[in-house]
Amino acid sequence: MIASLKYLHLAAMLCWCASLIALPLLLSLYGSTWRNNEGGEARQARYAEFRLITHYGYVAFATPAAVIAIAAGTALIFAAQVFDLWFAAKLALVAGMALVHAWLGHIVLVSAERRGTGWMPSPLYALFIVIPLMMGVLWLVLAKPDLAWMADWLPAFMLAPRGQA
Structure with a gap:
């Protein structure tokens, strides 16, 4: 039972992490095409391709992978x-990954609504945030470090089960 859960969790995490790297790259790549001076039909074809790839990449691949990984x-x-x-430290890093995931979903939505017009922050900023988070999760899972020294910094209510202080 535990082995199958680990396998499912690892496979879903790999898919989720891959999508958290691929989506900012796709958004950045297609965002640069809006600045080109293409004609109407070529521009519309690029927009349709951009919309399809980013929307389904986020909705049909990244989000289900995230939900399965977390479940x-x-x-x-x-x-x-x-x-x-x-x-607990790993869960904090995974929460950060979930926030980056939500921000990428916002960028996918806004970029589709605006069709490349207007200023938006570069989606590549997500890479600078999410890659250290992924590396931190990987390190915590593989090393399982003794973080007892952190217990001195935490409030007492965080160190005891509720109602059993």
Whole structure:
């Protein structure tokens, strides 16, 4: 049971992380095509291609991968009974990845609505945020470091189960 949950979680995490790297690159690549002086039909064809790739990449691939990864990871928490401090740090990094995921969804939506007009921050900023988060998650999972030194900085209510202080 635990092995199959780990496999599902790892496969979904790989797909999710790949999409968090690919989407900013796609948005950046297609965003540069709007600045070209193409004719009406060529520009409309580029827009249709951009819309299809980014929309379905986000809605049909990245988001289901994220949901499956988080659901399998949540099930794995209780199946393997992992309640260490490194795991809490991992969850904080995964929450950061989820925020980047939501921001990329916002960029996909706004870029489709504006059709490349108006100023938007570069989607490549997402890479500068999400790659260190992914590396941190990978390090925490593989190293499982002893983060007991962090317990001195945490409030007492965070170190004891609720109602059992």
